[in-house]
Amino acid sequence: MPFHAEPLRANKEIDIDLEHSVAAQKFPDIRAVLEGNRWWSRKVTEEQPEVWAEQVKGQAPNFLWIGCADSRVPEVTIMARKPGEVFVQRNVANQFQPQDDASQALLNYAIMNVGVCHVIVVGHTGCGGCIAAYDLPAPKQNEEFCDPSTPLTRFLDPIIRLKHSLPEGSDVNDLIRENVKMSVRNVVDSPTIQNAWELARKGEFRKVYVHGWLYDLSTGLLIDLNITQGPEPVTLESDKPKVNGTA
Structure with missing residues (x-):
């Protein structure tokens, strides 16, 4: 598909810091999932940095x-x-x-x-x-x-x-x-x-x-x-x- 995905811009609702996530602070299983996502994102970035550029293209x-x-x-x-x-x-x-x-x-x-x-x-x-x-x-x-x-x-x-x-x-x-x-x-x-x-x-x-x-x-x-x-x-x-x- 030719639809381009625009990157999210940080604001009061878009905050990647888990210390600011109410759900991550309150529910350990939710925090584990979000922490796992951060680990996965870092791993892909290190091993296949081109993936993100390809993903946003469509x-x-x-x-x-x-x-x-x-x-x-x-x-x-x-x-x-x-x-x-x-x-x-x-x-x-x-x-x-x-x-x-x-x-x-x-x-x-x-x-x-x-x-x-x-x-x-x-x-x-x-x-x-x-x-x-x-x-x-x-x-x-x-x-x-x-x-x-x-x-x-x-x-x-x-x-x-x-x-x-x-x-x-x-x-x-x-x-x-x-x-x-x-x-x-x-x-x-x-x-x-x-x-x-x-x-x-x-x-x-x-x-x-x-x-x-x-x-x-x-x-x-x-x-x-x-x-x-x-x-x-x-x-x-x-x-x-x-x-x-x-x-």
């Missing part, structure tokens, strides 16, 4: 990560990326809901303004949202929501319905995986992606791809579910049919 991330809000799944860390390389949406159970304007707006901004080429929906083992949805009862006939009494159950409604559509004997990990697939389908069906693909097929826009991954908390590994979709079929050379006995 961002051009190649990836949009649609992931869970779970604190154990920090996208930049587990992708081994740097600040500025990953655009992010995180919510309960890594959902992309078609009726959610916040999700649609973020996707549109990422593709049409920021320059993202890869949209990645990432679920993870031990997902609290999917575990909660797995244990909730199926909605009654003609009921709009499974349980409209709380924001959480309303937000989990698509996953609750998904769970009760799975084959008998399906476990939580099956639901976690199918939830990723559901959000991938929702991203693919979005106006932003469909428009981008239509333009790409005409040679008027870059190619954008949508992926589905799982993160295993027990190993720290990201697993590709091989459900990638793009403006054309995504296959390996070895998967292509042979012609006249040759690859």
Whole structure:
């Protein structure tokens, strides 16, 4: 993006001295975080001083990560990326809901303004949202929501319905995986992606791809579910049919 970030100017509200921070003085855990930030800033300045100059020029991330809000799944860390390389949406159970304007707006901004080429929906083992949805009862006939009494159950409604559509004997990990697939389908069906693909097929826009991954908390590994979709079929050379006995 061409938007330049103007440096903050010190005033009575912008003061980096932690001795002047009420929260840092009152809460030790807050102070530890702010002190950690100072340490990190000094370390980057010493080792990669060019980073700050690049940061203020703007961002051009190649990836949009649609992931869970779970604190154990920090996208930049587990992708081994740097600040500025990953655009992010995180919510309960890594959902992309078609009726959610916040999700649609973020996707549109990422593709049409920021320059993202890869949209990645990432679920993870031990997902609290999917575990909660797995244990909730199926909605009654003609009921709009499974349980409209709380924001959480309303937000989990698509996953609750998904769970009760799975084959008998399906476990939580099956639901976690199918939830990723559901959000991938929702991203693919979005106006932003469909428009981008239509333009790409005409040679008027870059190619954008949508992926589905799982993160295993027990190993720290990201697993590709091989459900990638793009403006054309995504296959390996070895998967292509042979012609006249040759690859």
